Amino acid sequence: MRPHRTLTARGGLMLFFGVVALVCGFVIGQRELVGVGLFLLLVPPISALTILGATNRVVHSRALHPPRVPAGTDTRVLVRVGNSSPTWPVSWVRIEDTLPVRLGYEPRYTVGHLAPRAVRDVTYLVRPAVRGRYPVGPLRVSVVDPLGCVRVTREVGAPTPLLVTPPVVPIAVLGASDGSQGENSPRRSVNGAGEQDPIPREYRYGDEMRRVHWRSTAKHGELMVRRDEQHWREHSTLLLDTRDAAHTGEGPWSSLETAVSVAASVAVNLLDSGHELRLHTERGQLFTEHASGVLDGLATVEASEADSLHGGISTLEGARGSSASLVVAVLGALSPEDASALSRVRGSGLHVAVLCVRAAWDTSENTQRIAELLSANGWRVLPVADPTELPALWQQAISPGSSGFPGRSGFPPSASSRTGEVPLTPAGPHVPWEGSR
Numbered sequence: 550m551r552p553h554r555t556l557t558a559r560g561g562l563m564l565f566f567g568v569v570a571l572v573c574g575f576v577i578g579q580r581e582l583v584g585v586g587l588f589l590l591l592v593p594p595i596s597a598l599t600i601l602g603a604t605n606r607v608v609h610s611r612a613l614h615p616p617r618v619p620a621g622t623d624t625r626v627l628v629r630v631g632n633s634s635p636t637w638p639v640s641w642v643r644i645e646d647t648l649p650v651r652l653g654y655e656p657r658y659t660v661g662h663l664a665p666r667a668v669r670d671v672t673y674l675v676r677p678a679v680r681g682r683y684p685v686g687p688l689r690v691s692v693v694d695p696l697g698c699v700r701v702t703r704e705v706g707a708p709t710p711l712l713v714t715p716p717v718v719p720i721a722v723l724g725a726s727d728g729s730q731g732e733n734s735p736r737r738s739v740n741g742a743g744e745q746d747p748i749p750r751e752y753r754y755g756d757e758m759r760r761v762h763w764r765s766t767a768k769h770g771e772l773m774v775r776r777d778e779q780h781w782r783e784h785s786t787l788l789l790d791t792r793d794a795a796h797t798g799e800g801p802w803s804s805l806e807t808a809v810s811v812a813a814s815v816a817v818n819l820l821d822s823g824h825e826l827r828l829h830t831e832r833g834q835l836f837t838e839h840a841s842g843v844l845d846g847l848a849t850v851e852a853s854e855a856d857s858l859h860g861g862i863s864t865l866e867g868a869r870g871s872s873a874s875l876v877v878a879v880l881g882a883l884s885p886e887d888a889s890a891l892s893r894v895r896g897s898g899l900h901v902a903v904l905c906v907r908a909a910w911d912t913s914e915n916t917q918r919i920a921e922l923l924s925a926n927g928w929r930v931l932p933v934a935d936p937t938e939l940p941a942l943w944q945q946a947i948s949p950g951s952s953g954f955p956g957r958s959g960f961p962p963s964a965s966s967r968t969g970e971v972p973l974t975p976a977g978p979h980v981p982w983e984g985s986r
Contacts, residue, residue, distance in 0.1 A: 552604050552703040560593040560698030567592075596694035597701075599640070603692040604703040606634045607642060607663070611686060617712040617845075620680045620801065624711060628671045628688065632663040639663040641697075644671065645689040647704075651679055651800075652711075677713040678801045680809065680848045684708035714844040715806070715813040718936050720943040722822050723783075723875065749773035785824045785875040785898075787816055788861045792831060793852035795881030797909045804881055804908040809847050810936040811903050812879045815943075816843045819875070831861040858887040865894045874898040878928075881908035888919045892926040901946050902928045903939075 556564070567589030574582030607630060614625045628646060632639050642660040656673045663669070677683065686708035692701045749765040752772035765773035789812040790796075796805040812828070817840045819826050826837045828846075832853050835846045858880075865876060875898050878891065894900070902923050910916045920930045931942040 552701050554597065554699060554701050556593060557693065557697055557700050559696070560596070563589045563592050563698060592696065593698040596696045596698040600692050600694045600699065600701055603637075603639050604690055604701050604705070606632055606637065606639055607690050607692065607705065608633045609644075609688050609690075609706055611646075611688070611706070611709045613685065613709055613711055616710070617714065618677070619714050619716050620677055621716055623674045623676045626673050626675055626685060628673075629668060630660055630663070630671065630688075630690075631668040632665055635665050638665055638667075639692055640695045641693040643691040643693070645691070646673075647686060647689060647708075648675070649683050651681070652677055652683055652685070675711070677711070679806065680713045680715045682849055683711045683713065685711050712845065712848055714848045715810045716936065717810070717814045717817050717844070718939055720814055720818050720940050721947060722818065723824075723947055749775055783822075783824045783874040785819050785826050785877070786865060787812060787819070787826060787828045788865060788876075788878040788880075789828070789830050789847075789850070790858055790861065790879060790881045791850055791853050792855050792858065792881060794856060795858075795883070795908055796852065796905070798907060802907075804905040805852055807907065807933065807936055808879045808881060808903075808905050809850060811905075811933060811939055812877075813844055813847050814936065814939060815877050815879070815903075816840070816847075824875070827864075829861060829864050831855045831858050833860075834864075858883065859890065862887065862890045862894065865891075875901070877901045877903065879903045879905070881905055882910045882916075883919050888922055892922050892928070895927075899947065900928045901931065901943075903931045903933050906932050906934045 567586045569586070570582050570589060571586030574580065574584075574586055609631070610629045612627045612629075614627065616624070618624045626646070628644065630642065630644055640662060642663055643657065644660055645655055645657045648655050652675050656671075658671045660669045660671070675685070687704045687706045689702060689704050693699070749762045750773065752761070752774050756774050760774045762773050762775050790808060791805065793805075796803060796808070798804055798806075800806070816826060816828055816837070820837070820840045820843065826843075828835045828837045828843060830850070830853070832855065835850070836842045861878075865878070876894065876896060878901070880891075880902060883891070891902070902920075904916065904920060906916065916932075920932065924930050929946045931939070931946055933939055933942065
């Protein structure tokens with residue numbers, strides 16, 4: 550960015566009174582007054598020459614500690630400003646770090662006089678409330694001449710990225726209650742063979758001799774060893790509804806942010822428990838190699854323009870949807886068609902549907918019907934208004950003998966129930982919702 554030069558209030562007044570003195574001096578014939586007017590007119594241009602190239606001598610560096618934080622926590626920004634010239638000072642420096650609106654007001658600091666090779670440190674805190682990737686910077690540097698008549702402003706450096714991940718709440722680990730043991734499950738060989746009938750492989754340098762399978766060695770004429778055993782890993786599938794039409798609200802209180810936070814909490818819990826996770830939205834699959842990668846991916850997930858959740862539901866009906874030990878769907882407002890399609894998802898594992906009650910539902914009765922439809926078809930439904938409600942509901946969902954649906958108390962009252970009208974009769978067990986016909 551090229552330097553931008555402006556007059557300060559003092560410089561503008563000098564020019565104004567200089568013109569007045571010059572005109573009055575010529576009118577009344579006073580040479581002294583003319584001289585004063587010329588002096589006042591020449592001070593701002595001469596002052597501008599004294600700070601010529603001053604902004605180019607100001608250098609800076611920026612560091613974020615840490616550069617990756619969960620939403621709602623602080624990160625410390627350290628800005629170091631210095632004068633790169635070994636001989637020329639910089640008279641008066643003021644800095645302003647540019648920030649996105651969601652990170653708050655832009656901090657402004659007066660650094661003051663910078664001697665040759667002088668360095669100043671400035672520190673401030675930023676607390677992002679919403680996940681995302683935010684640019685911190687560039688730095689806006691203002692230099693004023695010693696007389697305070699002219700200001701030169703210039704943006705220096707490049708912005709520093711700040712990654713804000715969704716907040717995660719701790720939830721119960723899947724254990725013996727649902728048949729999912731994670732890394733503590735019984736060990737099986739990689740090919741499913743037992744100790745009495747192992748499938749051997751060729752001997753490799755470093756293999757222990759006690760693992761040599763002598764029967765296979767005699768048969769093949771070379772040393773053969775038993776294959777390594779490994780823990781059986783559970784497969785889980787997680788669907789996140791990111792449709793813009795299915796959610797309402799803005800900022801950290803929006804239903805989309807609630808859904809992302811819930812999905813992040815479940816994903817981190819499953820990965821830490823040793824599950825092999827498949828995480829996707831209605832638009833496609835997300836990175837799920839490790840927990841930090843999942844959080845980084847969810848940090849930048851945006852609302853989609855999709856009208857239907859069919860793309861995500863069809864993935865649940867795929868190969869892993871039926872064999873997964875756990876299927877979790879974090880949902881916004883569902884249409885009758887999407888609710889019916891989701892209720893038809895089958896599998897031997899546990900199916901949990903998290904309904905964001907602050908989403909764009911038409912009425913509480915429609916939400917109730919969808920919840921009972923899913924519950925009647927084997928889903929355990931959790932109505933969640935805030936991520937902090939998830940731990941207790943999750944514990945109830947994964948416990949043995951848990952009911953599929955916690956009841957109407959989990960949903961906010963609709964307009965009809967507040968006015969005393971008789972609510973609509975919900976659909977009975979295993980009966981398709983009438984609106985889907």
